[in-house]
Amino acid sequence: MSMVNSSPPVSAPFLSVTELTQLIRQTLEAHIDTVWVVGEISNFRVPSSGHFYFILKDEGAQIAAVMFKGANRGLAFTPHDGLRVLVRGHISLYEPRGNLQLYVDFMEPMGVGSIQLALEQLKQRLQAEGLFAAERKRPLPSLPRCIGIVTALSGAAIRDILTVLQRRFPYVRVVVRPVRVQGKEAPLEIVAALEDLQQLPDIDVVIVGRGGGSKEDLWAFNDERVARAISGCRVPVVSAVGHEIDLTIADLAADVRAPTPTAAATLVVPELAEVLNRIEQQRRLLVTAFTRVVELYRQRLKQLAQRLRDPRHTVENLRLRLDELAERAQLAMARRLEYGRQRLRALADRLTALSPLAVLDRGYAIVKHRPSGQIIRDARGLAAGDIVEMQFARGRAAALVRETEDP
Incomplete structure (x- = not known):
């Protein structure tokens, strides 16, 4: 069994990752100049920096793209996801991540001009705000x-x-x-x-x-x-x-x-003629209405005049009525006074009958103990030798009690 030596030759150059990405970038920029690309925008976003970041894609592939703020400031429209555009730019490699990226410096929507698209977008935005409501x-x-x-x-x-x-x-x-x-x-x-x-x-x-x-x-x-x-x-x-x-x-x-x-x-x-005609119509309506009101009040005044009596007759009737009421009041007052006198006499008679003086006139006397002045109602309240005062209907007298007798 033979072993394959996978070690690189001693003379082969070694590249760092940074050097490799730099080589790729330089190669791309050296061999691929400005390109025009048609595609559909997706994942469109605008961070606080104002740069446009998006994906440009078609049915078979996609590529990351960026349009810096200095380039996108002149766009008359706002890109959005799903918009098909024609862009111009150059290909390069974003070395920190090793990403292939399209740097866009021009963009125009496909099928409709950028100015017309900007107009439609403005219409939609103002319509949503209610500016055309x-x-x-x-x-x-x-x-x-x-x-x-x-x-x-x-x-x-x-x-x-x-x-x-x-x-x-x-x-x-x-x-x-x-x-x-x-x-x-x-x-x-x-x-x-x-x-x-x-x-x-x-x-x-x-x-x-x-x-x-x-x-x-x-x-x-x-x-x-x-x-x-x-x-x-x-x-x-x-x-x-x-x-x-x-x-x-x-x-x-x-x-x-x-x-x-x-x-x-x-x-x-x-039209001035129309205004003058309307004024004339209104004048006629006012004259007619005023005439009707005047006639209405004339008729009402006539009716009131017919219903109005001679005031002298009214005053005379009131004077007779006043005399009659005064006479009736005097009679009523006299009867009331006579009734009061009779009732007063009756009450006086009753008071006289109940007065102790009336009892004394009938031969009775009021006996009081001296010096206390207490009225004696019972002989048992006295003792031999007490001095009493007797009040008669006319005059008083003092007496010495010699003896008492129980009832």
């Missing part, structure tokens, strides 16, 4: 005192709006806050214009818009900052961007969407 929409004032307009001074939109306002209701005040309506600076200018207009106390409604153009020309009205400024405006906002087929985020966030700037002017003010 119907209950947030405010009605337009029926007769505004002052209208604010946010648009470009050089465009056809401002001419169309002012022409319609002048024709329909020439007495309304208008404040135009000029802005750029396309380009990178346009969103911030629109936001600032809305802030300025809602500070004016007389502003009742604001029109925000521009004339038609390409999707790129209208893109300022798809900006999230513009949508939030419209939604947070103190007064109702009418969005009038482009033509009827153009639908922007601003249209969804506004209280009312007008298909064109001309239509917006038509929505915010009524």
Whole structure:
């Protein structure tokens, strides 16, 4: 049986793990330049560093990928799991773990442009926040005192709006806050214009818009900052961007969407002739109602006049009634006094009958012991030699008791 010597030759080079991974990385970077890869995103995550980490996969394989914050900052959309994308980058090895990794510096969704995807994602996010909810929409004032307009001074939109306002209701005040309506600076200018207009106390409604153009020309009205400024405006906002087929985020966030700037002017003010006609109708209704009320009170006054008597007859009747009541009161008082006198005499007679003086008048006397003054009711209360005082009906007398006799 032969033994196989598995020991390396003495002259063979030895590599550390670090050296091996460095060799692989250098080989990959030297032989594989920039690559374009199509795949589906999975396990997408964004740590606090702001870098994008994800897996790019298809039916047969997958590879780890990273898109650093400096590269992903310019993306108009937010990647997510399941999104099929085209990416550009280079292959390298992450040496600390020995992982093969794709370093991405460009990304675009497949089948739909990144700008359109970003727009759809913004719509979904604002919709979830309730920014487009119907209950947030405010009605337009029926007769505004002052209208604010946010648009470009050089465009056809401002001419169309002012022409319609002048024709329909020439007495309304208008404040135009000029802005750029396309380009990178346009969103911030629109936001600032809305802030300025809602500070004016007389502003009742604001029109925000521009004339038609390409999707790129209208893109300022798809900006999230513009949508939030419209939604947070103190007064109702009418969005009038482009033509009827153009639908922007601003249209969804506004209280009312007008298909064109001309239509917006038509929505915010009524026809003067219609207003005057309504006023005349209301005047006629008021005159009719007032006439009816006056006639009603005239009839009631007439009825009251018919029911009203001559006050002199009333006073005379009251005087006779008062005399009658006074006479009856005097009679009642006399009878009451006579009854009182009779009862008083009866009570006096009864008191007289019960008085001790009346008993004395009948020959009796009251005997009192001296000096105590105690009334003697029984002879046994006396003894020979006691002095007593006797009270008669008229006068008193003192006596010496010589003897007593028991009953």
